[in-house]
Structures are given as C-alpha cells and as structure tokens.
Amino acid sequence: MGIPRRKEQPTASSRIYDILRQDLVNGRFAAGEKVAISALKERYEVGLSPLREALNRLAAYGLLIQENQRGFRVPSLERGELDDIAEMRRELEGMALERAIRFGDAEWESELLAAAHRLKRADMAPEKVDEWEQFHTRFHRTLVAPCGSVWLLRFIEQLHDQFDRYRRMAPEAPEVRRVLDAQHGELVQLALERDIKAARALMDDHIQRSYEVALRGVTVGVSPPRPG
Template identity: 70%
Template sequence: MTVLDSSSATASSQVFEALKRDLIRGQFKAGEKLAISSLKSHYQVGLSPLREALNRLSAYGLLEQVNQRGFRVPAMRLEELDDIANLRSQLECMALTQAFQNGDAEWESLLVAAHHRLRRADEKPEQIEEWEQAHLRFHRALLAACGSSWLLRFIEQLHDQFDRYRRMAPPNPEVRRQLDAQHGELVEYALNRDISGGRALLDDHIRLSHDVARGCCDV
C-alpha cells in the first residue's frame, strides 16, 4: 500500500510516479484492465487525482484508454519494441555527441561517480531495484551535458518504455556481463572525448539490450 499526500495536485503527481514505477516494473500484466476502486485502495488516493494521473500515464504511453471509460496496460508488441530501440539509438547517440562536446570537469566527476555507484550495485545482484536506480542514473549522467532539456525528456520517455519490455524479459547473465563491461568503456570514451567510439559503443549497448528485451515477446 502506498500512502500519498492529501492535496490533490501533490497526490496526483505522487500517484503518477508510483504507478509509472509499478508499470515499468511489470506489477501489472500486459493487456490488464485497471480497476479504479483497487487503485484507489492500493495507492490511498482520491478519484480526482487518480484519474488525472491515469490520463497523464495514457498520454505518456504507459497506459491505453479504453473507449474513454477505463484504462489498460498496453500489450507487448515486438514491432513497438523495435521502434523504441531504434529511436533510443538515434536520440541517445545525438545526445552523447553533444555531451562529449559540452562536458566539463564537473560532468566528468559526476559520470565517474555514477559509474562507481553502478559498479557497487553490480556486487549485490539480489538488490535488483538498487541496481536499476544506479543504472538509470548512470545513463542520465552520461548524457547530462548535452545541453537540450527537450532531447533528454524524449530520451527519458523512450527509456521508460524500453525498460517495461526489458524488465519483463527472461534474464541473460552472459549478456548482462557484457553490458556491465560496456558501462566502463563508455566512461573511458567520455573522458577521452572519443565521439565516434562512444557513439558506436552506445549503439551496440542499446542493440545488445534490445536483443534481451525481445525475449519478453516470446514468453
């Protein structure tokens, strides 16, 4: 049960974030129609802020509106995942180029620190959510100096959509080890301002993760 702030605006924002997190984690099944009464009870929120949050999640792409009468979790569609991965590669490589060009010493320090926390999280495989948060922060730090808030906003939305698929796919320890190693290589490319090498590796990183995520459409 999630207890939220009583003010409508704050409660709506809080339930939006809580529901978004649970949708990405796979707490609701693909195709599942959400019961408003159950959501009100689980998130301890009133009808008005809940509906506002559900409408926002529908606009965000993590829910679908059903005949303007309810909401359901989108199905897992392979063609959609392929599209998301392709757009991620294009936009994140664009942001990486700009970040490598604009990044300063503070950005480098934040990136190195984010990678250190991710490495520490790698040492505790049982703490899945800790790793997920460290992983998200690392990728944010990598692109943070790109200078475009709109570009980062689009990337964040695509990353959330992609993670909904990835987290529902069967684990692949061998690929996970490759992806973890690539994080360190991305830091080296960033520190050396090697744009071509960084772009190639980031594209491969996304494609490799994409191959794993495609497994969710086979289960």
C-alpha cells in the same frame, strides 16, 4: 533579505503518478491488463480525483491506454513497437552522447565517474534489483546530461521507460548482463577521452545487445504481474 521560499511538497496526484509510473515500467502489471480504478484506490490508498489525474497523465505519456468509457489498460508488448523504440534510442541517445562529449565539463566528468562507481557497486540480488535499476537509470541520464537540449533529454527518458517495460519482463540473461555492465565502464572511458566516434559506436552496440534481451520479453509479456 528576501523571504525564504518554502519547498513545494508533491501533490497526491504527482505522488501516485510517480509510484504508478515505476510499477508500470517494472512490470508490476501484466501487459494488456485492464486497470481497475477501484482496486488502485485501495492498493495505493489514494482518492479518486488524484488517481484519475495520474492515470490521464500516464496515458498521455504512453504507459497506459485510455479506452472510451472503459477505463485504462496496460499496453501490450509488440515486436514492431520494440523495434521502433530501440531504433529511436540509437538515434536520439547517440546524438545526445555526441553532444554531451563535446559540451561536458570537468564537473560532468566527476559526476559521471561517481554514477558509474555507484552502479558498479550496486547489488543485483533479486531483493535489491529496484535499487540497481535506479543507479542504472541515473548513470545513463548522467552520461548524456550536458547535451544541451531539454527536449532531447525528455524524449530519451520516455524512450527508456518504454524500452524498460520490455527489458524488465524478459528472462534474465546473465551472460549478456556481464557484457553490458562492462560496456558502462568502457563508455565512461571513451567519454573522458572525448572519443566521440568510438563512444557512439559502443552506444549503438550497447543498445542493440540490450534490445536482444528485451526482445525476449515479447514472448513472456502476457505472464501474470510480478508481486510487490
């Protein structure tokens, strides 16, 4: 019998990377804001070395901009960039969905139904919005999970983070949110029916509607950072 492997604990750098990544995506920092390393050390109670490592990773990922000899800055919100992100989401996520429907098995169907159920039951009250966002992200990941390409899933995850920077800075649009929520259920149904053409068309429409909401964030992206 082999010796049980110890579960690796996340390093300080990995922990702060995950926390900062979520805070940047959630709009806890204003677009264009300069990130003060000294303030981050105090705010997140982390040492300089793991913090710098996390900041460098976030810059390579695209959620921060590294400025020569001047530290780091949060990227601005630009219409042209959002257009590009949305178009790439339509292309790559649509491709992944088609492949997922072809390759997905019964276990995937069960996981997709469970993810959709959790999302539908999630509370969107302001104090619970972070939890809803987690269920929302998990649903979209599950939907395309069996596409068969690790790299495709990585690109989609990065695009989602960049897209969500805009969406979460935008004013609430409850009338559009109701349509988008209904489309989640429709996507599940089409996936279970293995209707690739209809599912791809609905995904394109889903991303377009979400884009129109996110676009409103371009005009408010210079507002002060959210508390929390």
